[in-house]
Amino acid sequence: MLLDISRLRRGAEEVNRQIDPEVFAVQTSDRHDEYTVKGVTTVKGTVRRDQGTTVVLDATVTSTLEMPCSRCLEPFTVPVNAHVETRFVPAGDLAKVTAETVKSGEIEDDVEDQILGLAEYRDESIDLGHVVLEQFVLALPMKPLCQDECRGLCSVCGANRNRETCECKQEWIDPRLAALADLKKQ
Numbered sequence: 001m002l003l004d005i006s007r008l009r010r011g012a013e014e015v016n017r018q019i020d021p022e023v024f025a026v027q028t029s030d031r032h033d034e035y036t037v038k039g040v041t042t043v044k045g046t047v048r049r050d051q052g053t054t055v056v057l058d059a060t061v062t063s064t065l066e067m068p069c070s071r072c073l074e075p076f077t078v079p080v081n082a083h084v085e086t087r088f089v090p091a092g093d094l095a096k097v098t099a100e101t102v103k104s105g106e107i108e109d110d111v112e113d114q115i116l117g118l119a120e121y122r123d124e125s126i127d128l129g130h131v132v133l134e135q136f137v138l139a140l141p142m143k144p145l146c147q148d149e150c151r152g153l154c155s156v157c158g159a160n161r162n163r164e165t166c167e168c169k170q171e172w173i174d175p176r177l178a179a180l181a182d183l184k185k186q
């Protein structure tokens with residue numbers, strides 16, 4: 001998923017890449033359980049040289065992800081349609097560039113990369129896979145739900161309560177009280 005920029009001269013060049021879902025094995029992000037890439041991922045836009053050695057990727061990333069619902073565990077789809085405008089500088093230059101910018105402006109160290117939209121390239125190629133994976137993580141919902149009203153699984157019998165109605169009692173009974181109730185019955 002490398003984008004060769006060695007022959008990139010003045011002006012913008014079109015980028016139109018299709019990436020098969022198999023390229024992305026099951027991915028795990030810090031925030032979530034696993035998600036899988038279901039459809040073809042497209043990166044479409046332009047790439048151009050900016051001042052000096054900076055290269056700008058201006059593109060739209062589209063894809064379809066699937067992840068389990070946090071309540072009922074059924075997989076559901078998450079569409080990705082994100083615009084990225086990322087400035088790439090040669091590996092090693094990133095620290096230098098951000099240091100200069102931080103000095104001239106008042107940007108906090110830990111958020112500087114995000115604010116500046118900066119990334120690195122090495123060997124005259126941009127890693128599109130990295131760009132795409134970043135967008136996948138941003139697209140994942142904070143609270144993964146198949147639907148807002150998902151009723152989850154029955155904690156007693158495990159039935160999917162979106163699909164079936166079980167007769168289980170949902171309330172929790174104090175085991176000591178339950179023992180007392182049993183005594184009374186006898």
Ligand SMILES: [Zn+2]
Binds near residue numbers: 071074145147150151
């Ligand atoms: Zn659900």
Ligand SMILES: [Zn+2]
Binds near residue numbers: 156159166168
């Ligand atoms: Zn049940």
